[in-house]
Amino acid sequence: MKVLTANRLSDGIAVWYADGGWAETVGHADIAHDKTGEDRLETIGAAAAANNEVVDVNLIDVEVVDGLVEPVRLREKIRAAGPTIRTDLGKQAAPEAIGA
Amino acid sequence: MYRYDEFDQDFVHARVAEFSDQVQRRLAGEITEDQFRPLRLMNGVYLQLHAYMLRIAVPYGTLNSRQLRMLGHIARKYDKGYGHFTTRQNIQFNWPALSDIPAILADLASVEMHAIQTSGNCIRNVTADHFAGAAADEVADPRPYAEILRQWSSVHPEFSFLPRKFKIAVTGAERDRAAIQTHDIGLHLKKNAAGELGFAVYVGGGQGRTPMVAKKIRDFLPEADLLSYCTAILRVYNLYGRRDNKYKARIKILVHETGVEEITRQIEAEWQELKDAELKLPEADIQAINAYFAPPALTARPEGDDAVKQARLDSKSFSEWLDQNVVTHRHPDYAAVTISLKGIGEVPGDASDSQMEAVADIAEKYAFDELRVSHEQNLILPHVARADLKKVYDALVEIGLATANSNLISDIISCPGLDYCALATARSIPIAQEISQRFASLERQREIGELKLKISGCINACGHHHVGHIGILGVEKKGSELYQVTLGGSADENTSVGEIIGRGFSSEEITDAIEQIVDTYLGLRLSSDERFIDAYRRVGPAPFKEALYAGETKAA
Numbered sequence: 001m002k003v004l005t006a007n008r009l010s011d012g013i014a015v016w017y018a019d020g021g022w023a024e025t026v027g028h029a030d031i032a033h034d035k036t037g038e039d040r041l042e043t044i045g046a047a048a049a050a051n052n053e054v055v056d057v058n059l060i061d062v063e064v065v066d067g068l069v070e071p072v073r074l075r076e077k078i079r080a081a082g083p084t085i086r087t088d089l090g091k092q093a094a095p096e097a098i099g100a
Numbered sequence: 101m102y103r104y105d106e107f108d109q110d111f112v113h114a115r116v117a118e119f120s121d122q123v124q125r126r127l128a129g130e131i132t133e134d135q136f137r138p139l140r141l142m143n144g145v146y147l148q149l150h151a152y153m154l155r156i157a158v159p160y161g162t163l164n165s166r167q168l169r170m171l172g173h174i175a176r177k178y179d180k181g182y183g184h185f186t187t188r189q190n191i192q193f194n195w196p197a198l199s200d201i202p203a204i205l206a207d208l209a210s211v212e213m214h215a216i217q218t219s220g221n222c223i224r225n226v227t228a229d230h231f232a233g234a235a236a237d238e239v240a241d242p243r244p245y246a247e248i249l250r251q252w253s254s255v256h257p258e259f260s261f262l263p264r265k266f267k268i269a270v271t272g273a274e275r276d277r278a279a280i281q282t283h284d285i286g287l288h289l290k291k292n293a294a295g296e297l298g299f300a301v302y303v304g305g306g307q308g309r310t311p312m313v314a315k316k317i318r319d320f321l322p323e324a325d326l327l328s329y330c331t332a333i334l335r336v337y338n339l340y341g342r343r344d345n346k347y348k349a350r351i352k353i354l355v356h357e358t359g360v361e362e363i364t365r366q367i368e369a370e371w372q373e374l375k376d377a378e379l380k381l382p383e384a385d386i387q388a389i390n391a392y393f394a395p396p397a398l399t400a401r402p403e404g405d406d407a408v409k410q411a412r413l414d415s416k417s418f419s420e421w422l423d424q425n426v427v428t429h430r431h432p433d434y435a436a437v438t439i440s441l442k443g444i445g446e447v448p449g450d451a452s453d454s455q456m457e458a459v460a461d462i463a464e465k466y467a468f469d470e471l472r473v474s475h476e477q478n479l480i481l482p483h484v485a486r487a488d489l490k491k492v493y494d495a496l497v498e499i500g501l502a503t504a505n506s507n508l509i510s511d512i513i514s515c516p517g518l519d520y521c522a523l524a525t526a527r528s529i530p531i532a533q534e535i536s537q538r539f540a541s542l543e544r545q546r547e548i549g550e551l552k553l554k555i556s557g558c559i560n561a562c563g564h565h566h567v568g569h570i571g572i573l574g575v576e577k578k579g580s581e582l583y584q585v586t587l588g589g590s591a592d593e594n595t596s597v598g599e600i601i602g603r604g605f606s607s608e609e610i611t612d613a614i615e616q617i618v619d620t621y622l623g624l625r626l627s628s629d630e631r632f633i634d635a636y637r638r639v640g641p642a643p644f645k646e647a648l649y650a651g652e653t654k655a656a
Contacts, residue, residue, distance in 0.1 A: 010127060011197035012152035052129035056147055073579065075518060078527075079149045083519035085447060085529045089180055089195075090150055 003029035003062050003069055004041040005079070006054035014079045014091075015054060016069075017044060022054060025091055026080040027068040032059070101162050101470065102247050102392040104212045111254075112209045115216060119143045120202035127199060140198075142222075143205070144215030148522050151195045155218040156208060160228035160246040160270070161189030161473040161480075165460040168471055170211045172456030178204050183456070185441060185449040187513060187564060188267070189227050189473040190218055194520055216254065221262045223253035223334075227269045229278045230474035233395055234436045234482035236428045240297055242272035242289045244389045245326060248381065252327050259334050263341035264349035266334070267306075274593060279475060281305045281314040281595035282567055284351045285333060290320070297323045303333060303363070304355030307561035311597045312352040317364045323386060325371075328379040332371035336363065396468035396483055401433040404486025411490040418493050420542060421504040426489065435486050437467075439479040439496060440503040440511065444540045445533050448514040449477030451501075458499045466492050476513055478506070508545040509553055509618065510536040513564050517557025517574060518581075524557035526574025526581035527607075531555055534611045539618075548618055551632045552590070567591035569633045570617060571598045572610065583610040587617070587644055588636045601641055602649050613648060620647040 003026065004017035015022040016029035023029065032038040038059055045057035061072040071077050082090015104112070119139070126136045140146075144155040156171070163171075171191055175183045178200045179193040186192055196204060208214055217224060226246040233241040249268055253259065259266070271278040272289040280286025286302035299321045305314025321329050337351045340358070355363050412419040425438040439459060441449050451459070463471045463481055466488045472480035479501075484492055496502040505511050512535065515521065517528030532555050539545055554568030558575070565571030571586035582604040589598030605613045618632075620643055625635045636644075 007147055007151070009133075010199050012147055012150075014150055049133065052126075052132075055133045074576075074581065075149070075524075078518055082150060083529075084527065085519050085533065 001062050001064070002032045002038055002041070002059045003071075004032075004045050004057065005029075005060050005076070006045065006048065006057040009052055009055055016080075017041060017048075022048070026062070026071060029062070029069045031062065031064070031069065101164060102159070102243075102389075109209075109212070112212070112214050112216075115143070115214065116202065116205045116209050119205060123198060123202050138220070141219040142216070143201075144218035145198070145201060146219065146522075148194065148516075148520050149518075150520065152198055152201070153192055153194055153520070154196045154201060154204065154215060155186070155190055155192045156213060156215045157218050157225045158190050158213075158473050159250050160226055160232070160243050161230050161475070162232075162243060163471040163473065164469050165464040165471070167211045167213055168456050168460040168463070170207060170213070172453040172460065174204055174207060175453040175456065182450050182452045184447075184516065185451065185473050185477050185479070187475045187477065187515075187562065188218075188225050189230070189475055190225055191473070192516075194516075219265075220260075221264050221266075222260050223249075223256065223262075223266045223268065226250050226253070227267075227278055227283075227475055229271045229273060229276075230472040230476075230478075230480045231277060231427065231436050231482060232272060232472075233393060234429050234434075235273055235277075236430045237275055238272040238430070239291050240272050240289055241390075241393050241395075242270040242278075242287070244386065244393050245287065245289060245299075245323070246270045247389055247392070248326065248386070249330065252330075259338065262334070262338055263343045264346070264351075266337075266351070268330075276591075276593040276595075277474075279564075279567065279591035279595070281593075282307055282564070282591055283314060284337075285330060286314050287326075289323075292320050299323070299326065301329065301333075303367075304352040304360075305595070306350050306352040307564060307566045308350070309347060309559045309561075310350075310353065310356075311561070311566040312356060313595045313597060314352075315355060315360045317360065317367065324381045324383070325375055326381060328374040328377070329367075329371055331379055332367050332374055335370050336366045340366075396470070398431045398434055398483060398485075401485040401487045404433050404489075407487045408489060415490075417497075417502075417504070418490060420546075421493055421502055422489065424504040424508065424542075424546070425506040429483065431483075433486055435484055435489060437481040437484050437489070437492060438474070438506040439481065439501050440505055441478050441501070442505055442511050442536065443500060443503045444505075444510060445537045447529050448512050448532050451479070455499050455501060458495070459501070462492055462495045466495075476511065478511070504542055505545060507550045507552070508542075509539050509548055509551040510545060511552075512536065513552075513554040513568070515556050515558075515563035517555075517563075521557065523560060524574070525559075525576040526557050526583070528555045528557040528563055528572075528574055531572060531574070531583065531607065531610055535614055538611050538615060547628070548622065549628065549631055551618070553614070554589075564591065565589070566597050567595065568598060569631075569636070570614065572614075575604070577604070581607050583607065585610075585613060585617070587641060588633065590633050599641060602645055616647050617644055620644050 288300040302314035467481040518524040556563035586598030
């Protein structure tokens with residue numbers, strides 16, 4: 001199970017591909033369940049990079065917990081939340097946004 | 101301190117204009133990321149986990165109040181209210197938008213600062229002893245030479261595309277506070293028997309995945325030959341340094357694979373072609389640069405002795421801070437002050453916008469407008485009258501920066517680690533915070549004595565773990581963070597690389613393990629004068645292995 005992530009070109013903020021656009025939180029990212037889905041996301045990512053919307057595009061492993069997408073690796077968990085030592089910063093600073 | 105001349109100012113303004121144009125073209129989609137990446141890196145702009153990061157150069161760690169105030173302004177206006185001082189005596193901001201970076205660079209240029217050559221395969225910010233110009237044990241101020249190297253290395257056409265990054269450090273004292281033997285080139289400014297200034301030259305030190313202590317290739321290089329000799333070293337490196345493998349591209353690998361004798365021969369041969377040509381430094385030029393670093397007029401302040409004596413009686417905490425964070429100055433009425441950015445449980449090296457501004461005010465009022473960033477991620481006031489120490493202390497207490505832990509176990513060097521860094525494999529800062537909390541008692545820390553603990557969140561070793569008395573390296577193993585411990589490293593005039601003590605520890609175990617190591621040391625030291633590093637060198641790893649792992653061996 002994978003989702004597509006990148007950083008937005010203009011401000012570098014971590015984003016995830018969801019519902020035809022780039023969301024600032026991972027919770028509702030589009031999930032690829034198989035190779036076909038992954039290929040689709042990769043094509044979207046390559047096009048968005050070529051179109052200068054985002055940089056550093058990657059597919060990452062995820063699971064679904066309570067209906068929300070969560071990254072598997074610690075690195076991606078931290079990207080999705082913010083620095084663990086500054087919970088006032090990053091996505092976690094607005095917890096209501098994470099479930100949005 | 102050094103002031104930009106017309107050429108410097110024009111150069112920096114031109115670079116701001118050039119990079120601003122490049123940013124605009126990138127944002128407009130006129131250039132691709134592949135085209136832009138090398139341009140942004142040349143200007144200190146990285147992409148990390150959460151956002152871009154901007155690394156700003158602080159040449160040889162020297163700042164004035166106006167500059168520090170500007171850093172505070174940038175933190176507040178463009179970032180999230182704080183900055184992170186680094187082991188290269190620089191500062192990083194963790195959240196700038198790319199679209200704001202032209203404005204940030206313009207603000208920096210207005211106070212003679214920039215972010216040039218803080219990344220990329222070029223000669224990086226030249227570092228120096230943070231007590232330069234103030235230290236009682238110094239032969240001469242190393243910063244004029246660092247400045248000469250900065251001018252020479254800035255956009256040097258021959259050395260802008262080296263096999264890999266290149267770091268130079270300079271110290272002017274026997275006691276090395278600039279970690280010169282961990283650098284690509286380390287320079288020890290000294291005097292020969294005739295009283296002339298020159299350098300002992302070390303080459304091929306470095307950390308990363310292959311830590312190496314630099315080799316001394318010359319005991320005395322006359323000061324006039326500084327640039328010709330460094331050019332010879334860089335030329336040999338540029339020609340023969342490996343470009344096929346990023347991990348073998350630093351000069352340390354070339355020195356190791358070629359052998360010290362042969363590489364010295366090559367450098368000396370190259371130097372013979374250069375030494376009497378245009379790179380020879382004219383005495384007048386050295387004097388001109390030296391003049392910029394003329395010490396402030398330190399007037400006699402003999403009332404300091406009584407003032408300090410009285411203040412010690414009045415305040416135990418001041419007295420402790422004095423013992424730990426204040427060092428002898430070459431002028432008996434003055435002292436150099438370490439402002440700890442390692443408050444108990446805080447993020448090592450971080451300072452808020454308002455702290456930066458307040459420290460700038462203190463420096464302006466009590467320290468001749470001069471500040472330093474130390475490679476140990478603290479701030480320094482190099483010249484404070486002893487008579488003013490209590491006022492400085494009180495002002496630092498007000499902003500939460502009076503922790504009396506310089507050189508103690510909680511004075512930890514830590515890289516940003518996986519909380520920010522795209523290269524990291526494990527977190528560093530939470531480990532630093534937990535260890536700092538565990539040893540929160542300053543009384544206990546003082547009982548332990550000097551102990552340099554350094555933490556890196558990946559093998560690149562930005563947190564200098566290889567040269568920590570106790571080093572911690574965070575890695576990822578089977579999806580979890582694992583912390584390897586090295587003991588016996590040191591980054592002073594007796595530089596050594598620490599040895600891995602045994603299997604790593606989980607994030608839950610690591611602080612206990614550190615405590616066990618410290619307790620083992622306390623149990624075996626000959627006296628409280630025997631520092632951790634001295635005790636380790638005397639007894640070796642065995643007692644520490646025994647303390648950490650004996651139970652396991654028996655169980656197995």
